[in-house]
Amino acid sequence: xxxxxxxxxxxxxxxxxxxxxxxxxxxxxxxxxxxxxxxxxxxxxxxxxxxxxxxxxxxxxxxxxxxxxxxxxxxxxxxxxxxxxxxxxxxxxxxxxxxxxxxxxxxxxxxxxxxxxxxxxxxxxxxxxxxxxxxxxxxxxxxxxxxxxxxxxxxxxxxxxxxxxxxxxxxxxxxxxxxxxxxxxxxxxxxxxxxxxxxxxxxxxxxxxxxxxxxxxxxxxxxxxxxxxxxxxxxxxxxxxxxxxxxxxxxxxxxxx
Amino acid sequence: xxxxxxxxxxxxxxxxxxxxxxxxxxxxxxxxxxxxxxxxxxxxxxxxxxxxxxxxxxxxxxxxxxxxxxxxxxxxxxxxxxxxxxxxxxxxxxxxxxxxxxxxxxxxxxxxxxxxxxxxxxxxxxxxxxxxxxxxxxxxxxxxxxxxxxxxxxxxxxxxxxxxxxxxxxxxxxxxxxxxxxxxxxxxxx
Numbered sequence: 001x002x003x004x005x006x007x008x009x010x011x012x013x014x015x016x017x018x019x020x021x022x023x024x025x026x027x028x029x030x031x032x033x034x035x036x037x038x039x040x041x042x043x044x045x046x047x048x049x050x051x052x053x054x055x056x057x058x059x060x061x062x063x064x065x066x067x068x069x070x071x072x073x074x075x076x077x078x079x080x081x082x083x084x085x086x087x088x089x090x091x092x093x094x095x096x097x098x099x100x101x102x103x104x105x106x107x108x109x110x111x112x113x114x115x116x117x118x119x120x121x122x123x124x125x126x127x128x129x130x131x132x133x134x135x136x137x138x139x140x141x142x143x144x145x146x147x148x149x150x151x152x153x154x155x156x157x158x159x160x161x162x163x164x165x166x167x168x169x170x171x172x173x174x175x176x177x178x179x180x181x182x183x184x185x186x187x188x189x190x191x192x193x194x195x196x197x198x199x200x201x202x203x204x205x206x207x208x209x210x211x212x213x214x215x216x217x218x219x220x221x222x223x224x225x226x227x228x229x230x231x232x233x234x235x236x237x238x239x240x241x242x243x244x245x246x247x248x249x250x251x252x253x254x255x256x257x
Numbered sequence: 258x259x260x261x262x263x264x265x266x267x268x269x270x271x272x273x274x275x276x277x278x279x280x281x282x283x284x285x286x287x288x289x290x291x292x293x294x295x296x297x298x299x300x301x302x303x304x305x306x307x308x309x310x311x312x313x314x315x316x317x318x319x320x321x322x323x324x325x326x327x328x329x330x331x332x333x334x335x336x337x338x339x340x341x342x343x344x345x346x347x348x349x350x351x352x353x354x355x356x357x358x359x360x361x362x363x364x365x366x367x368x369x370x371x372x373x374x375x376x377x378x379x380x381x382x383x384x385x386x387x388x389x390x391x392x393x394x395x396x397x398x399x400x401x402x403x404x405x406x407x408x409x410x411x412x413x414x415x416x417x418x419x420x421x422x423x424x425x426x427x428x429x430x431x432x433x434x435x436x437x438x439x440x441x442x443x444x445x446x447x
Binding site: 041044053068073235 | 290293302307403408433434
């Protein structure tokens with residue numbers, strides 16, 4: 001076995017995919033140069049394996065599990081779209097998950113957008129939980145943590161209808177999340193914006209603002225929450241139903257005087 | 258591939274995935290419990306950011322749901338899941354790259370491609386060297402080194418031949434060694 005062959009075999013062994021050949025140990029015993037190479041490569045791989053990584057936040061993982069299972073229950077009933085097979089089939093999917101057409105059009109709005117995800121806010125406003133929220137709002141006013149606005153961006157409207165059952169499901173998950181935010185003392189305010197087209201003033205560049213993004217997403221509502229930092233606000237936002245439901249969230253710090 | 262001891266009565270990943278595909282939402286729970294940590298670790302390594310990795314774990318399992326019917330058992334569930342995670346990481350890197358281009362951020366020759374540039378410690382030096390590898394080479398190397406995947410499994414994950422993966426892994430490891438040596442020399446010179 002030559003040095004080159006021995007080194008190739010060595011790398012296979014170290015990377016866990018090779019089989020040790022009988023002649024390999026003999027070669028390393030008789031070749032100081034290859035022994036040195038082996039030592040260096042072993043050390044390097046040990047260093048790579050030992051690279052420290054922060055463990056995932058257990059609370060985030062727990063909330064994520066809960067949200068996923070809720071999404072699984074909903075989407076199982078709705079029959080999620082299946083793409084054609086292929087190695088890069090998932091590459092077509094943007095980070096914002098695309099649910100099945102019925103789910104998407106429900107979230108996308110259109111004539112039935114009143115039955116969209118953001119109807120949740122209207123429901124929250126009229127629900128008993130809303131009254132409890134008013135108390136929380138008072139208590140959060142004493143909170144000195146920064147306030148963050150979570151702007152919910154719905155995908156571009158498709159004009160398709162959604163069913164009352166779909167509405168009920170989304171309302172339920174949003175309400176549950178809002179209640180959790182309240183009980184955590186984080187919720188300051190949550191409001192739904194009207195589903196009408198609104199009014200746009202100013203130059204054409206205004207279409208690039210938050211309300212109407214370049215991608216055609218539509219600003220449908222917002223939460224204002226208390227959080228320690230952007231990372232904290234992101235962590236909270238990730239525990240909510242918006243991302244699994246196909247919405248995007250823009251997080252902005254509210255500047256305090 | 259690490260061996261996981263399970264009791265005979267415990268369903269395999271493939272059985273659970275079959276149940277998910279058949280509409281049993283609760284079967285997703287054990288799959289998430291078994292694999293979220295390794296997917297989180299993979300995404301952290303491939304994207305270099307633990308917050309992004311958390312987002313990606315959710316994204317990966319949402320894709321499992323979305324593509325549940327495309328799992329046909331040709332490969333193990335774990336390999337299939339890694340393929341989804343790898344694709345999610347590629348999408349994320351494209352998104353970040355695209356954001357940088359939109360924001361007209363000029364590349365900085367000193368700063369590593371992923372923004373990490375502290376080479377003051379040994380670990381940071383290694384981190385910086387890794388970030389200087391070509392993404393496809395780094396992905397293969399890290400999957401071979403840290404995730405215990407065989408060349409064949411990595412080939413299935415990244416969509417290449419087994420031979421190509423082997424060559425890529427060897428080259429990446431050699432390149433990494435050379436980069437680490439160079440960066441450590443630079444550090445010692447300062």
